[in-house]
Amino acid sequence: MATLSASPSPNPNPNFRSPTDQTDHDPESLPHMELHPSSDQDPTPNSNPNFHAVLPTPPEAIAPAAAAAPSLLHISFNQDHGCFAAGIDHGFRIYNCDPFREIFRRDFDRGGGIGVVEMLFRCNILALVGGGPDPQYPPNKVMIWDDHQSRCIGELSFRSEVRSVRLRRDRIVVVLEQNIFVYNFADLKLLHQIETIANPKGLCAVSQGVGSLVLVCPGLQKGQVRVEHYASKRTKFIMAHDSRIVCFALSQDGQLLATASSKGTLVRIFNTVDGSLLQEVRRGADRAEIYSLAFSSNAQWLAVSSDKGTVHVFSLKINGGSPGIDRSQSASDPVTSPHSSLSFIKGVLPKYFSSEWSVAQFRLVEGSQYIVAFGHQKNTVVILGIDGSFYRCQFDPVNGGEMTQLEYHNFLKPEAAF
Missing domain, CATH: 2.40.10 (Thrombin, subunit H)
Structure with missing residues (x-):
């Protein structure tokens, strides 16, 4: 059900751009939203005292x-x-x-x-x-x-x-416990409905690059992800893990998918076009809860945060060998992930010893929940904590090791500097 109303008003907030503004980061303009009262508006007022009605006067x-x-x-x-x-x-x-x-x-x-x-x-x-x-x-x-x-x-x-909402300039994606609804942004018309396995975290990712929409969500089986390619009207199912999927992320263009399971030891990177496994990296040996995954804008790096209190950055070795993907790096950018020191006996000992490990790490409070993303400055990572912490760190792409903390704030404190 969608109920709509609108009235023209000037923009009182100079910090926000209007929907039709265009910037260097988002060159594709937003759709014009034609908003009119809908005939399916629910006439029954909300009788639950725990909920506050929409206040008409700001x-x-x-x-x-x-x-x-x-x-x-x-x-x-x-x-x-x-x-x-x-x-x-x-x-x-x-x-x-x-x-x-x-x-x-x-x-x-x-x-x-x-x-x-x-x-x-x-x-x-x-x-x-x-x-x-x-x-x-x-x-x-x-x-x-x-x-x-x-x-x-x-x-x-x-x-x-x-459970969650995802926005694009042309779509609104709403995630419920076992269903996902895709709406047209301009008129809130329902375009697609997807059934999923139980999804209490509201896992869902949508591509943001200029071009066609790629949507990823849990499938109907444990360890399975579903990839919707709306331009080609193709659905791809990928059995990513044996255990339950707890986290995944899409590259901006929707061609790469990173997944993690409830074990939290391995992260796998897939080609969303054909479902092929492109790379596997190891966060650690013991179980962990993965909180977030993030690709850098050029899909050269992958960041991972978990309840172990460490943010890892991995190098991605994605090249033209996969259909529709060409991200070969220049010779000036050494991006080789370190391997276990025992990798010379690869094939003799278990796969653990030849795993690809992170290039760089940043230590945080163990047990607290953090999400991570790559900053707009080169080789920087932004980390947000559920405790209100904000970190901006820099990693060395050549030598790796511990990241350097550039900035820290607690954004929940009233005295935070603006």
């Missing part, structure tokens, strides 16, 4: 910043990793990564927890889902927020809780 919905540090419910990068969003127990915040600064915040005055905030590059459109003990919106609804108007301009309602 000033009533915005309160002064809380004096105490908020509780963090959600963190996520935008599509080019230049910004990140934080859903908190009384609103949401948007931050720039380099230089680090808060771009803006919305604080709701009656609780107002936001459990999912999905950005669309740097434009004014956001997708919000209520969360926490006192959610601002029902957790089974996706609210389309327009910061030009400082209010919600549309919503998508479902029969069960929304």
Whole structure:
């Protein structure tokens, strides 16, 4: 169900670009959203006192910043990793990564927890889902927020809780426990519905490069991923692991897929076109929970974070040997992953000893949850913690080893520098 309403309004927020703005990072323009009241709007008011209705007057919905540090419910990068969003127990915040600064915040005055905030590059459109003990919106609804108007301009309602949302300039992808819905961004028309195995984490990835949409989600079997190539109308199933899939990531163009299972020891990189295994790298020998995977913009590097408190950077040796993929590196960029010191007896001892290990590492607090992405500066990594920590680090692509910490902030503290 989609209910839409809109009214023209000037942009009060200079930190956001309008949907039709174009930048160096996102050259493809956004679709114009024709928003009209829908005839299928639910006439029944929300009777659940734990949910707050959409407030029609923006000033009533915005309160002064809380004096105490908020509780963090959600963190996520935008599509080019230049910004990140934080859903908190009384609103949401948007931050720039380099230089680090808060771009803006919305604080709701009656609780107002936001459990999912999905950005669309740097434009004014956001997708919000209520969360926490006192959610601002029902957790089974996706609210389309327009910061030009400082209010919600549309919503998508479902029969069960929304686990995650993914945005492209032309699509909205909503992930439920066992279903995924793909909508046209311009009019919220349902285009595709996919059934998945139980997916409590809301795993889903969509390509962001200019061109056709590639969508990856869990399949219907344990360890299986499903790849939808919408341009060619092809579906590819890949048996990526024997164990349950817990994390995956797509390259910007959608041609490379990195996957990790519940064992957390190996990460595999696949060609999404033919499903072939291109490379396998080893995070470690003992079990771990992989929290995030991220490709660099040129798919030369892969970053991995886990509950072991270490962020790893791996070198990807993807070349023209795979159909539709050509990422051969220049001679000036040595990108060889180190191998086990016992790799000279490869084939004699177990595969562990000939595994490809990370080029660079950064040590964090073990047990805490972190997500990772590559920064816009060369050879830099940005790390976000569920405790509000922000790290920007640099790795040596030639010598590897421990990364150098360039910057640290706690973005939840009121005194954080903007």
